[in-house]
Amino acid sequence: MPVDSTADLVPETRDVVEEYLARVEAGFCGVAPRDAEEALLELRAHFLDALDAGSGPDQARALAAELGEPDEYAVALCEALSADDASARDERAGTEPMGRFLGMPYDAVAPTPERVGSRMWSPSDPRIFMPRLLGLGWTINFGAVAVRLGLIEPDAEDQPFANAPEGWLWAGLTVPLTITAAMLVAASFVAGSLPAELPVHWGVDGSPDGFASARTALGVPLAAAMLSSGYALWMYATRKSRTARAISSAFAALFAVLSGCIFAASLAGGAGVTLWWWWPIAMIVASMAVPFVMLVVLARLGRAAEMRRDLEEARSDAGTQKGRV
Amino acid sequence: MAMSGEKSAWVSQMRKGVVEVAILAMLAREQMYGSELVEALASRPGLAISAGTVYPLLSRLKKAGVIDSVWRESPVGPPRKYYMLTKQGQRELGEMADAWRGVASSIDSVLGGVGPDAGR
Numbered sequence: 001m002p003v004d005s006t007a008d009l010v011p012e013t014r015d016v017v018e019e020y021l022a023r024v025e026a027g028f029c030g031v032a033p034r035d036a037e038e039a040l041l042e043l044r045a046h047f048l049d050a051l052d053a054g055s056g057p058d059q060a061r062a063l064a065a066e067l068g069e070p071d072e073y074a075v076a077l078c079e080a081l082s083a084d085d086a087s088a089r090d091e092r093a094g095t096e097p098m099g100r101f102l103g104m105p106y107d108a109v110a111p112t113p114e115r116v117g118s119r120m121w122s123p124s125d126p127r128i129f130m131p132r133l134l135g136l137g138w139t140i141n142f143g144a145v146a147v148r149l150g151l152i153e154p155d156a157e158d159q160p161f162a163n164a165p166e167g168w169l170w171a172g173l174t175v176p177l178t179i180t181a182a183m184l185v186a187a188s189f190v191a192g193s194l195p196a197e198l199p200v201h202w203g204v205d206g207s208p209d210g211f212a213s214a215r216t217a218l219g220v221p222l223a224a225a226m227l228s229s230g231y232a233l234w235m236y237a238t239r240k241s242r243t244a245r246a247i248s249s250a251f252a253a254l255f256a257v258l259s260g261c262i263f264a265a266s267l268a269g270g271a272g273v274t275l276w277w278w279w280p281i282a283m284i285v286a287s288m289a290v291p292f293v294m295l296v297v298l299a300r301l302g303r304a305a306e307m308r309r310d311l312e313e314a315r316s317d318a319g320t321q322k323g324r325v
Numbered sequence: 326m327a328m329s330g331e332k333s334a335w336v337s338q339m340r341k342g343v344v345e346v347a348i349l350a351m352l353a354r355e356q357m358y359g360s361e362l363v364e365a366l367a368s369r370p371g372l373a374i375s376a377g378t379v380y381p382l383l384s385r386l387k388k389a390g391v392i393d394s395v396w397r398e399s400p401v402g403p404p405r406k407y408y409m410l411t412k413q414g415q416r417e418l419g420e421m422a423d424a425w426r427g428v429a430s431s432i433d434s435v436l437g438g439v440g441p442d443a444g445r
Contacts, residue, residue: 124380154380155359155406158387158394307404310396
């Protein structure tokens with residue numbers, strides 16, 4: 001006699017079925033509740049179809065064995081339900097955002113150098129705008145830009161910057177450090193002769209329309225530059241991978257240039273200089289261009305080193321083979 | 326014939342699954358460099374594989390030890406990074422080819438005469 005609900009089953013049989021279903025449910029991870037509910041209903045129906053009011057627990061166990069371990073079944077269900085594209089997700093592991101808010105990607109996981117690197121420099125990925133590392137929006141994939149401009153091949157380096165020469169990596173670090181040092185020197189020079197307030201905001205015509213105390217106006221960009229340089233310095237001091245160091249120096253350079261420009265604009269405003277209308281654009285272009293050039297140079301040097309290694313190996317192999325003949 | 330979103334998503338998923346076999350099979354025949362491989366794959370419209378799919382896949386396959394790469398002088402132009410199968414890659418390609426043939430023949434027999442072109 002067919003049954004409509006597990007309540008009509010023999011108690012022992014019912015327990016086997018209910019336990020299996022409960023364990024599958026417990027194994028669900030990140031599946032939309034509606035999908036999960038539907039999947040469970042289907043699974044329940046599968047059991048009820050095959051069992052009848054007289055079925056013993058062994059029959060239920062045989063059915064369960066056919067389906068496999070409940071946790072494995074749950075994982076398979078999760079994959080089928082949650083992933084629109086599991087293989088693409090694997091390939092782009094680490095570059096996918098946590099989620100979306102009003103259509104914009106967001107992320108709140110602490111940015112490790114690997115995660116920064118996978119979005120700031122990922123030449124094999126053709127997307128120029130990558131989901132941003134922390135917070136809302138997008139970040140620029142400088143690697144994709146370099147590929148579009150024909151400056152590097154998507155597969156030029158096996159691991160970005162892994163073969164970039166040490167000396168050049170250190171040269172990269174000097175970029176944010178020099179800018180920060182220059183800001184410190186400038187601040188100490190003008191410290192005694194500053195007006196009480198300095199401009200911190202400008203209108204479209206370049207005339208200042210927002211002011212702050214001199215301490216704040218210069219202190220905030222200075223602190224930003226020092227923090228980002230300090231981060232890069234720490235990456236170098238703790239001898240992180242070349243990839244991590246290259247990325248951190250470019251990342252720090254971006255913030256150092258940006259805060260250096262704001263710092264300079266405030267100082268210039270204090271001296272009565274009206275900014276040109278193109279200054280904000282120039283500021284953004286410069287803060288993108290500097291890390292871009294740094295990364296392209298390091299990547300090309302890394303490629304050259306890789307190439308040299310392989311070509312020399314081939315040459316010495318050819319030499320030993322000739323020697324044998 | 327335009328396909329609905331669901332169907333075109335299915336087609337692209339199916340292609341993604343087989344790109345790997347296609348890449349490994351091409352590299353089994355001869356060593357190729359990245360853009361050469363992209364062009365060779367792009368010339369097969371049924372696969373519809375773009376550079377954006379090939380390069381991330383190449384780096385994944387290399388990390389997995391299925392393929393290897395080496396910079397070599399090219400007969401024309403600058404040195405290029407050539408890709409080749411490793412021993413493991415050859416083995417995996419063999420297994421994948423068997424699996425593919427099994428799937429393809431079963432699907433063909435299930436499909437039988439389904440489709441607008443059937444019976445022509």
